Amino acid sequence: MTAFARIRFAGFLLMLFGLTTASVLAQKLGPDGAPNPTASVTTQKTLLEQAPRIQGRIDIPDVKAGVLMQPAGRTWDYFHEVLLHWGAALVIVGMLAVLAIAYLIMGRLRIEAGRSGQTIVRFKAFERFAHWLTAVSFVLLGLTGLNVTFGKILLRPLVGPDAFSDISQIAKYVHNFTSFAFVAGLVLITLLFFRDNLFKRIDIDWVKQGGGFIKSKHAPAGRFNLGEKMVYWLSVAAGIAVSASGFVLLFPFYGTDIADMQIAQVTHAVIAILFIALILGHIYIGTLGMEGAFEAMGTGEVDINWAREHHDRWLAEKLEAEGRQASATPAE
Template identity: 70%
Template sequence: MRCHARIRCFIIVALAILMMIAGNPALAQTLGPDGAPNPTASKMNEQQLLQQSPRIEGDIDQPIERARVLIQPAGRAWDYFHQVTLRWIGAIAILGMIAALAAAYFIMGRLRISAGRSGKKISRFNSFERFAHWLTAVSFVILGLTGLNITFGRITLLPLIGPEAFSSMSQIAKYLHNYLSASFVIGLVLIIALWIRDNIPRKVDVDWVRQGGGFIKSKHAPAGRFNAGEKLVFWFALGAGAAVTVSGVLLLFPFYVTDIAGMQIAQVVHAVVAVLFVAVIIAHIYIGTLGMEGAFEAMATGEVDLNWAKEHHDLWLEQQLNKEPLAARSGPSSVPAE
């Protein structure tokens, strides 16, 4: 009797389950014959499917190891970083730097030569040094703009110019970014070789910082060929340049050295360092052009006004004058750049 009672109970429960499934087609679709989730169902919870491990595990006959990866959960974190986190980092760093420089300009104005122009010139950078600088600078500007297009182009340019124009522009930008990276690396290596000796930190740099870097008009900030601020930019450019170069090579030649996870790390490093690099160089460009009178001439013509050199690089000027007396005339000086 007990056996018959158990059989009747089982039949009743089975019929109840069948009636529930028949009344809920979505549930019937999501469950397979063995009661496990059906991965081909039109309505399937992804998390529910992933929880079926080891049922979803298996083998694949694919000779290329990286092609065997069908699902990589870390890719979701990388995608969120690229689509959300990186945009916030870039916007805060770049727009924050622009806002800070704009505030400095409206508060302090342009840093003028306090004694006025003397009309006498002294050579600061020779032609080869200027070539190395401009090779690096032009390459960096193009790399920066084309790289920012990858991060911000979809939310800024795409709505303005449309998908076809944006697609064509992005294709050109990709080629420029890939190929001009070589000229940037060459220029960076030349700059390091030319100026690393003059950018070694010295005691005078501490004094420069204490005197406010020359931005406090009542105080004089002594400096050699490069002041402490320029040295900070130099060493930052060296470190950031090395980081974007190494990570960029890994991205240009995918899977030769690392796997998918390593590629994602390389892209994160490349992107974060690049946006910080852009923010720092914006400040460098501002000081060398709009922020300081006479500074741009050093890289435009290679010569600077004598009074400008006295105010901003007095120790370097003294060394140059001790080598050979300055010609007492306006125009190019006979004093060679160090």
């Protein structure tokens, strides 16, 4: 090939490159010569052909941000907007109804022998601090969490959308930061009461004697009876599960994907609702359901006769350790 032929061939290649570049630029520029931002975007028709899962192309490295629709998302939405509403309402209202019926049938469990006028320390100050730290933080978490589920249905029509928005934003921060106090309290009560809540042979006798609900029978118990132990272990298990799933939601997408986040949200919601129902029963027994029970965590001391009727083995060991004797005679 002569030098002239080579020059002419090189010119042809340059012209071809120029035409191609011009065509590409024409696609990227609009009719007015301005850049066309949608020139390289996947068309709507192409995206819709991917249904039921639709994922586009994005410039940032966060691949999950390009997911527009996914079948599991619709399942999660149905759970959150329908199943959770009905399920939570049935569980919570159902528990309140059961407790109301129990109160109407049995009334308040009184101290049969009457108050003796003598007291004994049941919980030390630090034990009560751990309990109330967990209890108060749980109540705040429960109320702010229920706002997520029922707020739009129950609260927004009462206060209006603007006030509801402000309340919900505050509730979100309260919920997030209170979670750390709850975890601290959960760790404390787990460590403080672990040994006394181990199952023992006396728990079988407690069940055989009707658990203290049959007036003609006396149910023996140590520091905690079987019912209290069940509440303790269920609370610890639920507390761990709800805390773990809660922190996954609090710090999203750290080693998790969209499916993991949806599972965490469902787990957190279901366990939290069941946890609330459990604690409602615990609150009832400790207040309206049983005379003298609240004093244990209120002042830390309980009446001797109350202790003898509900925790006789623990009372005997406590009195022996203190070198005390107590009369069962009611105070005048």
